[in-house]
Amino acid sequence: MTTSEPTTPTESTAPALAPQKLLAGQKALVTGANSGIGRGVAIALGQAGADVVVNYVDGDDSASAVVDEIRRSGANAFAYKADVSSEDQVAGMFKSMIQQFGTIDILVANAGLQRDSAFHQMTMAQWNMVLGVNLTGQFLCAREAIREFLRRGIVPSVSCAAGKIICMSSVHQQIPWGGHANYATSKGGIKLMMESLAQEVAPKRIRVNAIGPGAIRTPINTSAWNTPEAYNQLMTLIPYGRIGEPEDIARAAVWLASDHSDYVVGTTLFVDGGMTLYPGFATGG
Ligand code: NAD
Secondary structure (H helix, E strand, O other): OOOOOOOOOOOOOOOOOOOOOOOOOOOEOOOOOOOOOHHHHHHHHHHOOOOOOOOOOHHHHHHHHHHHHHHHHHOEEEEEEEEOOOOHHHEEEEEHHHHHHHHOOOEEOOOOOOOOOHHHHOOHHHHHHHHHHHHHHHHHHHHHHHHHHHOOOOOOOOOOOOOEEEEEEHHOOOOOOOOOOHHHHHHHHHHHHHHHHHHHHHHEEEEEEEEEOEEEEEEHHHHHHHOOHHHHHOOOOOOOOOOHHHHHOOOOOOOOHOOOOOOOOOOOOEEOHHHOOHHHOOOOO
């Protein structure tokens, strides 16, 4: 494949790398973990040695498949069905995790969705659904995780931090996105929630960060990559000349969850092939 004539790739475009056990002995919860980025993150955390709760809202079989794959890598895992926008269901999920795994060291607040509409036609249901899952869902999960981190404190044999939260944001916390105002608003909200929380709890040695994925090949955005025309169009937005894969995000998440990133606090790590570099300005402006 050349960068000037991209075709839709059928196999992973990310380089193959051997997993390392950077997270041995840690307990992780990944929301929205039976599809796309969350699935990739949950499997990678397991391969890095963490035991993982695989949250999902529907799709029992795909959640079980993720659990099986994590167990094959030698880590423990179980699936937990909960709607992250429900306060009661989130509380029940954390209770179950603490009963089964004893605690939580890593939260990856990943669950998210789109309900696209022209602004003047957007319904309250579309607005509330996206804000409820993408933003309130992250608030509810982060609040439960922080409560447990504060209760437990640092366990030096496990990690030098008292807990880590990774918020799955998007390049659209920064890049406006017409036709998707509810989604971009949710991601902009995640940015300042993450930064405010990171500032508040850093003195307790709790690290809160975000990942801002660019275009990653998952079911959320199939129409943006599943034909050669769409893929070529997408490439005009990506200086690096390839689509992202869930494992590109998963590797960033493993690093952000590990002590290798111990001094990284309140940052959004864009993993986007340069999408936030305003590629239109490479030849214009
Ligand atoms: P996806 O559709 O493959 O996965 C979304 C996951 O969220 C699914 O497992 C789904 O079941 C889950 N989910 C939805 N509603 C839920 C709820 N109420 N409670 C619990 N789980 C729920 O999409 P993806 O691309 O893997 O998206 C994952 C995250 O990455 C989202 O936050 C998304 O905004 C973000 N993101 C994706 C891209 C991309 O290009 N794919 C880019 C930027 C950000």
